[in-house]
Amino acid sequence: MTVEVTTNLLSEISPRQMGFLKKLASRVIRYTLRREGVDSRKVQVSVLFTCDDFIASLNKRYRDEEGPTDVLAFPMNEGEDSEDIDPDIDPYVEPDVEPDIEPGVAPDVEPGVEPVGPSMPLMLGDIVISLDTASRQAESQGKPLRQELALLLVHGTLHLLGYDHDDPQKEAIMWAKQDAILKALNI
Numbered sequence: 001m002t003v004e005v006t007t008n009l010l011s012e013i014s015p016r017q018m019g020f021l022k023k024l025a026s027r028v029i030r031y032t033l034r035r036e037g038v039d040s041r042k043v044q045v046s047v048l049f050t051c052d053d054f055i056a057s058l059n060k061r062y063r064d065e066e067g068p069t070d071v072l073a074f075p076m077n078e079g080e081d082s083e084d085i086d087p088d089i090d091p092y093v094e095p096d097v098e099p100d101i102e103p104g105v106a107p108d109v110e111p112g113v114e115p116v117g118p119s120m121p122l123m124l125g126d127i128v129i130s131l132d133t134a135s136r137q138a139e140s141q142g143k144p145l146r147q148e149l150a151l152l153l154v155h156g157t158l159h160l161l162g163y164d165h166d167d168p169q170k171e172a173i174m175w176a177k178q179d180a181i182l183k184a185l186n187i
Helices: 017-037 053-061 131-139 147-160 168-185
Strands: 002-007 044-048 071-075 122-130
Touching: 002 017, 017 044, 017 122, 017 147, 017 168, 044 147, 053 071, 053 122, 071 131, 071 147, 122 131, 122 147, 147 168
Parallel strands: 002 044, 044 122
Antiparallel strands: 071 122
């Protein structure tokens, strides 16, 4: 599994802190995927740790909600019916172009361009976490930041897998899964 962890924080983050975030994200996401029956070796997840200002701008843009939130998830497959893909917007879709591939013959690949195919990981999506909000929530609940971050990583990963909490029944299912995963992780 590929977990790409980045930050866009205005304040400096030490290599040690970044190492901690990467290790935690990889462990939590890998376990959550495995628990849900997903072969984590075949998927990729991007995690961005950010500040309240940036996540608030995403929250407004994509959810029309004011202010910061703790975690946002952006599944790659959300709304991807073939009718939803616009070749004028999506640079990876070429309208009415037949692939120039001969069966059994490897296509030419430009130097420096990575091939895409069955051996490449499937991008599940992006998880964005506000370290500001996570820190406040951990402090107000009297728990270590790593526990709050683990919760947010599990929550975001479950969203990438299609779980939601927009009604009481779905919420009960998602919360039960979160609780079971966090208990098993023992973070």
